[in-house]
Amino acid sequence: MALLQLSEPGETPDPHQQRFAVGIDLGTTNSLVATVRHSIPECLAGDGCGVILPSVVRYQRDGKTIVGQEALAAQAADPRNTIASVKRLMGRGLADTDAGMRARYDLVDTGGMVRINTVAGPRTPVEVSSEILRVLRERAEATLGDELVGAVITVPAYFDDAQRQATKDAARVAGLNVLRLLNEPTAAAIAYGLDEAAEGIYAVYDLGGGTFDFSILRLSRGVFEVMATSGDSSLGGDDFDEALADWMHRQASGVDLDCSKSRALLVEARRVKEALTTHPEVIARVPVAADGLRELKVGLADFQQLTRELVERTLLPVRKALRDAALKVDEIQAVVMVGGATRMPHVRTAVAQLFGREPFTEIDPEKVVAIGAAIQANVLAGNRRPGEDWLLLDVIPLSLGLEMMGGLTEKIIPRNSTIPVAKAQEFTTYKDGQTAMAIHVLQGERELVQDCRSLARFELRGIPPMPAGGARIRVTFQVDADGLLSVSAREQTTGVESNVTVKPSYGLSDDEIAGMLKSGFEHASEDMQARALREQQVEAERLLEATRQALNEDAALLEADELLLVESAMSRLQQLATGTDHLAIKTGIDALSAQTGELAARRMDKAIRQALTGSRVDNLPI
Numbered sequence: 001m002a003l004l005q006l007s008e009p010g011e012t013p014d015p016h017q018q019r020f021a022v023g024i025d026l027g028t029t030n031s032l033v034a035t036v037r038h039s040i041p042e043c044l045a046g047d048g049c050g051v052i053l054p055s056v057v058r059y060q061r062d063g064k065t066i067v068g069q070e071a072l073a074a075q076a077a078d079p080r081n082t083i084a085s086v087k088r089l090m091g092r093g094l095a096d097t098d099a100g101m102r103a104r105y106d107l108v109d110t111g112g113m114v115r116i117n118t119v120a121g122p123r124t125p126v127e128v129s130s131e132i133l134r135v136l137r138e139r140a141e142a143t144l145g146d147e148l149v150g151a152v153i154t155v156p157a158y159f160d161d162a163q164r165q166a167t168k169d170a171a172r173v174a175g176l177n178v179l180r181l182l183n184e185p186t187a188a189a190i191a192y193g194l195d196e197a198a199e200g201i202y203a204v205y206d207l208g209g210g211t212f213d214f215s216i217l218r219l220s221r222g223v224f225e226v227m228a229t230s231g232d233s234s235l236g237g238d239d240f241d242e243a244l245a246d247w248m249h250r251q252a253s254g255v256d257l258d259c260s261k262s263r264a265l266l267v268e269a270r271r272v273k274e275a276l277t278t279h280p281e282v283i284a285r286v287p288v289a290a291d292g293l294r295e296l297k298v299g300l301a302d303f304q305q306l307t308r309e310l311v312e313r314t315l316l317p318v319r320k321a322l323r324d325a326a327l328k329v330d331e332i333q334a335v336v337m338v339g340g341a342t343r344m345p346h347v348r349t350a351v352a353q354l355f356g357r358e359p360f361t362e363i364d365p366e367k368v369v370a371i372g373a374a375i376q377a378n379v380l381a382g383n384r385r386p387g388e389d390w391l392l393l394d395v396i397p398l399s400l401g402l403e404m405m406g407g408l409t410e411k412i413i414p415r416n417s418t419i420p421v422a423k424a425q426e427f428t429t430y431k432d433g434q435t436a437m438a439i440h441v442l443q444g445e446r447e448l449v450q451d452c453r454s455l456a457r458f459e460l461r462g463i464p465p466m467p468a469g470g471a472r473i474r475v476t477f478q479v480d481a482d483g484l485l486s487v488s489a490r491e492q493t494t495g496v497e498s499n500v501t502v503k504p505s506y507g508l509s510d511d512e513i514a515g516m517l518k519s520g521f522e523h524a525s526e527d528m529q530a531r532a533l534r535e536q537q538v539e540a541e542r543l544l545e546a547t548r549q550a551l552n553e554d555a556a557l558l559e560a561d562e563l564l565l566v567e568s569a570m571s572r573l574q575q576l577a578t579g580t581d582h583l584a585i586k587t588g589i590d591a592l593s594a595q596t597g598e599l600a601a602r603r604m605d606k607a608i609r610q611a612l613t614g615s616r617v618d619n620l621p622i
Contacts, residue, residue, distance in 0.1 A: 003151075009240065009304070012271070015419065016526060017364075019143045019149045019154060019381040019382055019383060020035065020140075020147070020148050020149060020376060020381070021035070021039075021150050021151065021152070021179060021374075021378055021380065021381035021383075022044075022136075022137075022140045022151045022152075022225060022368065022373075022377055023151065023152045023153075023154070023187070023278060023371070023372065023373025023374030023375070023376065023377045024089065024136055024151050024152070024154070024222050024373060025154050025174075025184070025187075025370035026055070026129065026132065026133065026153055026154065026155075026167065026170075026296050026421070026481065027055055027087065027209055027340075027355070027369075028055060028085050028087040028088060028207055028208055028209030028210030028211070028238065028342065029030065029055055029084075029085070029208070029209030029210075029237060029238075029340060030052045030053065030054055030055055030209070030366060031052075031053045031054075031055045031132050031136060031138050032051055032052060032053065032136075032366070032367060032369075032370040033053075033136040033151075034367070034370040034371050034373065035138055035140060035143075035144065035256050035369065035374050035377070035378070036374050036375060036376035036377075036378040036383070036589055037144075041371045041374045041378075042189070042371075042374075043072055043367050043370055043371065044139055044143045045139075045141045045143075045392075045525065046068070046135075047142070049068070049069060049140075051367070052366065053067070053068045053069075053132065053135060053136060053139075054068050054069055054071065054072040054084075054201060054219070055085070055086065055087065055101065055195040056068065056071040056072045056075060056082060056083065056084045057071055057082070057083045057086070057128050057131045057132060057207075058071035058075070058078065058081060058082040058083070059081045059083075059118040059119055059120040059121045059123065060081070060120065061117065061120070062193045063120060063372075064130055065120070066195075066559060067131050067132055067134075067135045067451055068135060070082075070192065075267060076262075076263050076264040076267050079104065079262075079263035080105065080106060080117075081116070081118045081119050081120075082263075083105065083116060083118075083123070083128050085101070085126050085209060085210055085238055086128040086129055086132075087125075087209070087210050087211075088101060088210045088238070089101065089114055089116075089125040090113075090126070090129065090159075090162075090163050090166040090167060090170075091113060091116055091124045091125075091160065091162030091163035091165065092113065092114055092125070092162075092163075092165040092440065093111075093112065093113065094107055094108070094109035094114045095108065095109075097235070099113060099447055100242060103585075104263065104598045105117075106118075111125070111156055111167065113125065113162075116128065119317040125170075125183075125277045125562065125597075126166050126169045126170045126173065127167075127170075127173065129170035130170040130173035131166070131174075132173070132339070133153075133170055133171055133174035133230070134175065136174075137151075137174055137175055137176055139197055139479075140417075144376075144400040148177070149177065149179075149381045149382075150154040150176065150177035150178065150179040150377065150381065151171065151176045151177065151179060151260065151373070151377060151618070152178075152179050152180050152181075152187075152371050152373040152376045152377040152378070153167060153168075153171055153176075153178060153180075153181055153182070153184050153373070153391075154181075154182050154184045154187045154210040154370070154373050154466075155167055155181050155183065155184065156183070156184055156206075156208070156213050156231065156233065157183040157184065157185055157186075157206075157213040157215055157228075157229045157231055157397055158211065158231045158232075158233040158397050159233075160211060160305070160398075161455065161485065162386060162442075164181055165483060168179060168181065170405040171280045179377055179380040179381070179566070180376065180380060180481055181481075182372075182373055182376055182483075183213070183215070183226075183229070183455075184206050184208070184213060184369050185203075185204035185206045185213050185214070185215035185217075185226075185229065185340065186215065186217065186224065186372070186519045187227060187369045187370075187371075187372030187373045187376065188204050188206065188336050188338040188368045188369050188372050189202055189204055189215070189217045189224055189336065189372065190370075190372035190373075190375050190376055191363055191368045191369075191372035191375065192226060192336050192360065192362075192363065192368070193369040195215065195593070198419075199220050200218075200219060200220075200333035200334075201217070201219075201227070201332055201333050201335060202216070202218075202219060202333055202334055202335070203215070203216050203217075203317070203318075203321075203335045203336070204216075204217065204335075204336045204338055204344065205314070205335055205336070205337055205338065205351055205359065206337075206339050206342075206369075207235075207236065207237065207314060207337040207339045207341040207342050207347060208236050208237065208238040208338075208340070208341060209236045209237040209238055209339075209340065209341065210237075210238055211231065211232070211233050211234075211235065211265040212231050212233075212235045212236060212313075212314050212317065213229065213231040214230050214231055214256060214314075214317050214321050214541050215228070215229040215230075215320050215321070216227070216228045216229075216319035216321055216322070216325045216327065216332070217495070221262055222274050222510075224537065225414070225418065226395040226397075226416075226418070227324075227325040227327075228324035228325040228395075228416050229315035229321060229322040229395055229397055229416065230318070230320045230321040230323075230324070230397075231317050232313060232316075232317055235310065235313055235314065236339075236341060237273075237339070237340060237341035237456050239272060239304075239310055240307050240310060240341065240344070241266055241269045241270045241273060242266065242269070242305060243306055243307050243310065244269040244272060244273055245265045245266050245268075245269035247264060247283055247302070247306050248265070248268070248272070248286045248296055248298065249288075250284065251286075251296055252286040252288050252294045252296050252512050253286075253288050255297060256325050260578045264287050265286065265287055268284055268287075269284075272298050272303075273303065274343075274430075276298070276300045276303050276344075277343050277344060277345065279300070280299065280300050281297055281298065281299050281300070281563070282297075282298050282306055282577065283295055283296070283298075284296045284297075284298050287498065297423065298346070300494070304345075304346040305345075307346070308346075311346060311347055311350050312350075314347070315349075315350065315354060316356065318398050323340040324416060327331050328582070329356065331357055331450060332355055332493075334357070334359070334360050335351055335355050335357070335359040336359065336360045336368070337351070337359045337360060337365050338365050338366055338368055338369055339363050339366070339369075340361075340365060340366045342361075342365050343365065348361075349474055351521075354409040358370065381436065381532070382471055387604050390397075390532060395416045395417060395418055395419060396413065396414075396415060396416070396417055396419055396421075396479055397415060397416075398410045398415050398419055398443050398444060398445065399413065399415045399443070399444065399445055400412055400413040400441070400443055400455075400485060401413075401443075401452075402427075402439060402440060402441060402442065402475060403440035403442060403443050403449045405430055405452065405538050406534040406535065406537060407448055407449045407534065407540040408447065408449065408531055408534055408535065408538075409442055409444070409447055409448065409449055410425070410449065411454055412475070412477045413479065413502060415445065417479075419479045419480070419481060419483045420478075420479060420480050421477075421478075421479050422476060422477065422479075423476070423477050424474050424475065424477070424479040425474070426460045426473065426475075426492075426552065427473045427474075427475060428468075428469045428470070428471050429463065429466065429468055429469065429470065429471045429473075430468060430542070431468050432465075432466075432468050432547075432549075433465040433466070434466075434468070434469050434471070435461065435462070435463045435464070435465055436459055436460065436461045436462075436463060437460045437463060437473060437489070437593055438455065438457065438458075439458055439459065439460060439475065439487070439489055439498075440456075440457050441454075441455040441456040441485075441487050442452065442454060442455060445454050447528065447530060448530055448531070448532040451574070455485065456487065456501070458487075458489075458498055459495075459498065460490075460491065460495035460496070461498070462491070462494065463491050463496065464493065464494055466490075466571060468542070468546075471491060471493070472491070472492040472493065473489055473490070473491050473492070474489070474490050475487065475488070475489045476488045476489075476490075482519065484606075485561075486499065487499060490573040504539050531533050532582045533580060533581075533585075534574060534581075536577075536586050536589065537582075537585060539585075539589055540573055540574075540576070540577040540585055540588065540589055541577065543573070543589055543593065544570060544573060546568070546572060546578075547570055547592065547596055548570075550596070550599060550600075550603065551563075551566070551599075552597070553603075554602070554603050554606065557599060557602040557603065557606065558598075558599055558602075563608045565595050566592075566596055566599065568591040569588075569591050569595040569596075570592060572592075573585070573588035573589060573592050574589070576580060576588040
């Protein structure tokens with residue numbers, strides 16, 4: 001007779017009953033998959049290779065697809081069909097790709113996300129990424145000997161809706177159930193926070209192959225709260241490679257390298273960059289002709305000098321995040337280094353100098369994100385251990401809001417709000433008898449619609465006709481744990497409702513996200529002036545329209561001299577509303593309101609008399 005092993009509630013379940021889930025770091029340069037086994041997180045190695053899988057996919061004429069190290073080795077020989085750094089194309093249109101990517105591949109504009117022409121046919125970045133994810137899934141299933149419940153996949157903190165949705169689509173194509181998208185800096189904090197039982201305020205400096213993220217987190221009694229996040233979505237290790245490749249080409253040939261950089265030269269630049277991490281000098285073999293090579297001595301000092309500005313660019317978002325979190329440098333308990341590019345000595349030196357202490361590098365910077373994702377995946381799969389009680393609070397990087405009358409932006413969810421989050425705000429109608437409302441959803445930090453990014457538009461119809469300002473429309477924003485947005489609008493008296501799930505509008509430029517925050521700060525003063533002016537102009541237009549309507553109906557209630565004063569105030573306000581002095585417009589509004597006060601009172605008396613005509617006193621409602 002077979003015996004069953006039973007466990008009481010709260011006891012550790014039978015390990016054979018564990019639900020397997022993985023964390024995946026889908027990187028620009030390299031990707032990894034990790035899991036938790038026997039309560040220990042570990043990265044999983046492939047058959048006959050290490051844990052790191054190069055994020056490179058090669059398409060062949062015979063229909064065969066090669067992923068990883070073998071594809072990486074072929075990129076110089078077959079550059080057009082060997083796709084590297086595809087993460088930089090996720091959720092992007094052709095106009096948003098940089099010159100290097102356009103020269104490197106045969107990209108096709110489809111009006112949406114860009115496609116890449118290969119000998120196997122056109123491929124989207126989603127399809128290319130799915131090949132990498134498929135290999136990682138198969139690696140995990142082979143190692144664990146079972147199917148996966150799901151995966152937590154990490155993304156840069158500054159990935160927008162389109163990039164996040166593209167990542168989820170790639171996982172779905174690869175046969176993965178996405179338990180959650182997790183910001184890369186947050187994953188790194190989980191790895192350090194749980195392993196080291198840390199508490200306090202930590203910073204995560206994440207310089208990967210294609211993006212840079214910086215986050216500040218507060219760790220306290222198992223709660224991971226992101227206080228602020230910042231970054232540069234178009235800066236990463238690839239930019240260091242290109243800078244070095246350009247310099248080596250100039251040194252070897254005496255001319256600048258144009259945008260059609262050879263893949264062979266970029267491959268060599270990456271090798272030299274990595275070698276300089278541990279050597280003061282490296283001999284580079286620079287291709288200068290179809291079949292020619294020239295040897296060139298590259299010193300660490302040379303490399304550090306030509307990439308100094310790139311390192312300084314990473315420190316600007318660092319300082320901005322500190323301002324957002326209202327923190328001083330000495331309040332940061334420790335800085336965690338994440339991403340392969342943080343192996344460069346001058347990067348670590350710059351971070352150490354800024355914070356006045358050596359950064360944390362105890363966990364391999366290339367593995368730490370995957371390990372943190374695996375810990376989160378293990379919990380979401382239901383494998384929480386006794387006493388393992390922690391909460392993850394992430395944030396959104398950019399504010400979300402609506403367009404108001406006059407082209408103004410009303411922020412509903414401010415940036416750095418903890419997610420998941422739901423916030424609602426009530427609005428009303430602008431005109432009498434208005435039965436529909438157009439709702440325009442926006443993302444950005446500026447005060448005017450024209451300076452923000454449009455996310456979605458939808459309409460709420462069926463509003464009962466009422467006087468202007470009578471309807472009550474409640475608009476609710478919901479951002480889920482993956483950072484994806486849905487918006488609904490409901491008219492409170494009738495219950496009529498409309499909603500939209502914001503779909504990815506592929507085509508946001510690489511630097512636009514980081515630029516939105518920078519632009520918001522640079523133009524804060526003029527934006528507030530523009531908003532104040534537009535608000536007063538809208539109020540002036542509303543008051544003028546209401547006064548015209550009142551005069552059309554009841555001008556006879558005023559004496560001739562009174563009517564003249566009202567018309568004079570209207571003319572004056574109309575003239576002021578075309579100017580740029582919001583204080584003067586406010587004065588004009590107050591003057592017209594004062595002149596129309598008597599008209600409003602007489603109209604009220606008239607309405608009451610009409611309502612009471614023919615009624616008995618004892619029939620009046622009490």
